[in-house]
Amino acid sequence: xxxxxxxxxxxxxxxxxxxxxxxxxxxxxxxxxxxxxxxxxxxxxxxxxxxxxxxxxxxxxxxxxxxxxxxxxxxxxxxxxxxxxxxxxxxxxxxxxxxxxxxxxxxxxxxxxxxxxxxxxxxxxxxxxxxxxxxxxxxxxxxxxxxxxxxxxxxxxxxxxxxxxxxxxxxxxxxxxxxxxxxxxxxxxxxxxxxxxxxxxxxxxxxxxxxxxxxxxxxxxxxxxxxxxxxxxxxxxxxxxxxxxxxxxxxxxxxxxxxxxxxxxxxxxxxxxxxxxxxxxxxxxxxxxxxxxxxxxxxxxxxxxxxxxxxxxxxxxxxxxxxxxxxxxxxxxxxxxxxxxxxxxxxxxxxxxxxxxxxxxxxxxxxxxxxxxxxxxxxxxxxxxxxxxxxxxxxxxxxxxxxxxxxxxxxxxxxxxxxxxxxxxxxxxxxxxxxxxxxxxxxxxxxxxxxxxxxxxxxxxxxxxxxxxxxxxxxxxxx
Amino acid sequence: xxxxxxxxxxxxxxxxxxxxxxxxxxxxxxxxxxxxxxxxxxxxxxxxxxxxxxxxxxxxxxxxxxxxxxxxxxxxxxxxxxxxxxxxxxxxxxxxxxx
Numbered sequence: 001x002x003x004x005x006x007x008x009x010x011x012x013x014x015x016x017x018x019x020x021x022x023x024x025x026x027x028x029x030x031x032x033x034x035x036x037x038x039x040x041x042x043x044x045x046x047x048x049x050x051x052x053x054x055x056x057x058x059x060x061x062x063x064x065x066x067x068x069x070x071x072x073x074x075x076x077x078x079x080x081x082x083x084x085x086x087x088x089x090x091x092x093x094x095x096x097x098x099x100x101x102x103x104x105x106x107x108x109x110x111x112x113x114x115x116x117x118x119x120x121x122x123x124x125x126x127x128x129x130x131x132x133x134x135x136x137x138x139x140x141x142x143x144x145x146x147x148x149x150x151x152x153x154x155x156x157x158x159x160x161x162x163x164x165x166x167x168x169x170x171x172x173x174x175x176x177x178x179x180x181x182x183x184x185x186x187x188x189x190x191x192x193x194x195x196x197x198x199x200x201x202x203x204x205x206x207x208x209x210x211x212x213x214x215x216x217x218x219x220x221x222x223x224x225x226x227x228x229x230x231x232x233x234x235x236x237x238x239x240x241x242x243x244x245x246x247x248x249x250x251x252x253x254x255x256x257x258x259x260x261x262x263x264x265x266x267x268x269x270x271x272x273x274x275x276x277x278x279x280x281x282x283x284x285x286x287x288x289x290x291x292x293x294x295x296x297x298x299x300x301x302x303x304x305x306x307x308x309x310x311x312x313x314x315x316x317x318x319x320x321x322x323x324x325x326x327x328x329x330x331x332x333x334x335x336x337x338x339x340x341x342x343x344x345x346x347x348x349x350x351x352x353x354x355x356x357x358x359x360x361x362x363x364x365x366x367x368x369x370x371x372x373x374x375x376x377x378x379x380x381x382x383x384x385x386x387x388x389x390x391x392x393x394x395x396x397x398x399x400x401x402x403x404x405x406x407x408x409x410x411x412x413x414x415x416x417x418x419x420x421x422x423x424x425x426x427x428x429x430x431x432x433x434x435x436x437x438x439x440x441x442x443x444x445x446x447x448x449x450x451x452x453x454x455x456x457x458x459x460x461x462x463x464x465x466x467x468x469x470x471x472x473x474x475x476x477x478x479x
Numbered sequence: 480x481x482x483x484x485x486x487x488x489x490x491x492x493x494x495x496x497x498x499x500x501x502x503x504x505x506x507x508x509x510x511x512x513x514x515x516x517x518x519x520x521x522x523x524x525x526x527x528x529x530x531x532x533x534x535x536x537x538x539x540x541x542x543x544x545x546x547x548x549x550x551x552x553x554x555x556x557x558x559x560x561x562x563x564x565x566x567x568x569x570x571x572x573x574x575x576x577x578x
Contacts, residue, residue, distance in 0.1 A: 097556040190536045233542035305519045330562035345499045360492040376532030432536020
């Protein structure tokens with residue numbers, strides 16, 4: 001059932017929040033052992049929270065728009081009193097003394113958190129295989145990955161564990177798993193959603209966003225979690241976001257550009273069946289009255305290279321705090337320095353170590369200008385190219401991921417092959433723009449394909465209007 | 480072809496990042512990091528000397544707030560998740576020399 005329907009029924013007294021939560025916990029009980037979407041299911045607390053909502057409704061209190069709706073949250077979001085691990089051994093057993101701002105906002109809106117979802121360790125990866133607690137599997141085919149890094153959140157929504165989930169997106173970590181699992185995933189404009197309480201990976205790129213089965217549910221969730229927060233200095237002082245009110249305005253007269261560099265004419269490696277879904281989407285938009293033309297964002301092909309310098313550089317600094325001194329597990333050694341090294345060596349997995357070392361190298365004397373400095377200039381170039389494209393177009397589209405979901409173990413031996421999964425999603429993070437993935441049909445292997453819709457900064461409304469058109473034509477999402 | 484990063488350089492950055500690597504790990508990480516840096520080499524061909532670097536998506540500068548005391552975490556709650564505590568302080572092994 002849709003989140004909006006659940007909230008409506010709970011608010012009208014037609015259904016109790018407890019029965020909604022119980023139903024979802026039963027689905028989790030039945031198939032979670034196959035999917036492994038969660039690091040922890042907070043069943044007991046969820047039922048307590050549901051009862052509280054039911055008693056508030058009974059006593060006539062006003063409740064928020066997500067009353068009684070179960071939601072899963074990525075395990076890199078701090079939850080007071082509930083273990084938050086980032087799927088890393090270095091945070092195993094760590095219980096945050098505070099809630100992330102998005103968690104507070106969800107609770108205020110009446111949502112019920114039912115669990116913390118699995119991820120690639122510290123959100124570094126595109127398959128959720130880098131989790132220290134075992135991989136998540138794609139509910140559409142258990143032999144395949146769900147994508148990543150927010151693979152647990154995408155799988156939770158796809159498997160019916162919760163109609164909503166939150167993830168974080170640094171280079172595509174919401175959109176790519178959304179595409180691979182056949183659900184809607186949104187990366188909002190950088191600064192739209194407070195990052196207070198999101199464990200930092202690459203601070204100039206990270207952004208929190210929703211997963212949902214439908215575009216309208218994703219819109220409602222984004223409305224709930226967005227807004228200025230004085231506790232995040234990068235949060236944008238903007239008036240509250242209204243997407244639901246414009247969702248059905250269509251795309252008549254909208255100018256839509258298809259990014260040619262990301263749709264088969266520039267970068268290689270984008271599979272034929274994915275491109276044919278983009279072609280189908282073009283027809284849908286044309287039929288709905290939009291002007292659809294080829295668009296060029298030439299520097300977007302350098303996004304991957306720039307990203308794999310900038311993100312590790314920022315990560316190497318952000319992850320320096322994990323040293324076993326003030327929180328988390330400690331591997332004790334003779335001296336403090338040896339304790340730090342032992343804790344980090346044992347606590348971090350290979351991918352995290354790779355990125356920390358890559359970032360340390362890119363920032364080190366003698367290489368700073370060649371790698372980090374250059375990448376920052378390329379970042380400007382990408383922003384400039386987007387700005388030029390948006391002079392002619394209202395929104396842009398491309399595939400979300402170059403392929404459908406791939407088998408577990410397929411890309412783990414070759415990090416570069418794994419990184420290629422984010423080739424279409426990274427440019428939006430570098431530019432700080434919003435982008436979302438909408439499920440739109442299936443590939444030759446029967447696995448879901450996602451279409452990426454990109455918009456200029458703060459233009460979530462136009463992005464969602466186009467997403468709604470695509471969804472209503474795909475025949476999916478109205479269950 | 481000469482690799483973009485040597486085994487010695489990887490050993491050096493591992494030390495800087497406080498990571499201990501085995502000989503096998505050193506080999507594996509060296510070739511993997513070299514592959515990523517190889518990919519980044521496509522940036523070398525770009526002439527971006529007159530392009531300003533961006534550290535951030537938006538031109539935010541010096542975000543300030545009023546300096547007034549606010550809510551703080553409960554000290555007991557903070558120490559509850561610390562690995563070792565003594566008399567309201569984080570306890571660490573010796574900082575200098577051998578234990």
